Amino acid sequence: MKRFSVLLITLAMGLMVIQCGGGKDEKPATKAAAPAENTPVATTANSQGGLASDIPHDLANGEAVYKKYCFACHDPGIAGAAKHADLERWEESAAKGLPTLIKHAMEGFQGKYGMLPPKGTCMECSDQDIIDAVHYQLKMGGKLK
Ligand code: HEC
Numbered sequence: 001m002k003r004f005s006v007l008l009i010t011l012a013m014g015l016m017v018i019q020c021g022g023g024k025d026e027k028p029a030t031k032a033a034a035p036a037e038n039t040p041v042a043t044t045a046n047s048q049g050g051l052a053s054d055i056p057h058d059l060a061n062g063e064a065v066y067k068k069y070c071f072a073c074h075d076p077g078i079a080g081a082a083k084h085a086d087l088e089r090w091e092e093s094a095a096k097g098l099p100t101l102i103k104h105a106m107e108g109f110q111g112k113y114g115m116l117p118p119k120g121t122c123m124e125c126s127d128q129d130i131i132d133a134v135h136y137q138l139k140m141g142g143k144l145k
Contacts (some may be wrong), residue, residue: 031119050093050138055098061132084137101138106119
């Protein structure tokens with residue numbers, strides 16, 4: 001009898017494990033967005049094409065600055081910094097407009113994700129260096145034409 005109850009307990013525990021492990025009831029995405037006729041196509045077109053910039057910039061210099069300073073946080077996405085590949089985050093940032101992003105990069109910015117230090121830690125960078133680096137980031141994030 002004792003043996004039997006041990007078996008029962010083992011069985012019950014086994015069942016529990018199975019239930020916990022495979023128990024995620026993945027609901028099928030019922031809200032799958034049916035493409036409404038009046039879906040603003042511009043949003044997609046815009047997010048693919050990115051912002052146009054009339055601010056003079058040099059992407060090669062931006063890349064050099066980025067790879068020296070900004071990459072430390074932005075490559076791994078440390079402390080809330082957006083990675084290149086994090087297109088959603090760059091979408092969110094790009095929506096603020098280039099002048100705001102440049103201002104944030106110059107002066108520093110405490111956002112909801114973390115803290116961007118003034119000049120992204122590149123104290124010897126010129127304003128133009130920062131402008132270039134921000135353009136490069138946006139380009140990599142798919143948000144610059
Ligand atoms: C110490 C880490 C760190 C370094 C170094 C760094 N950043 Fe950032 N950066 C952040 C964080 C964290 C955020 C996210 C802030 C938020 O939105 O909460 C951010 C966000 C940004 C944004 C988006 C700002 C916005 O308003 O959405 C830009 C542009 C940016 N960084 C540019 C740069 C540039 C250019 C450099 C290099 C010159 C740089 N960063 C270096 C941490 C860093």
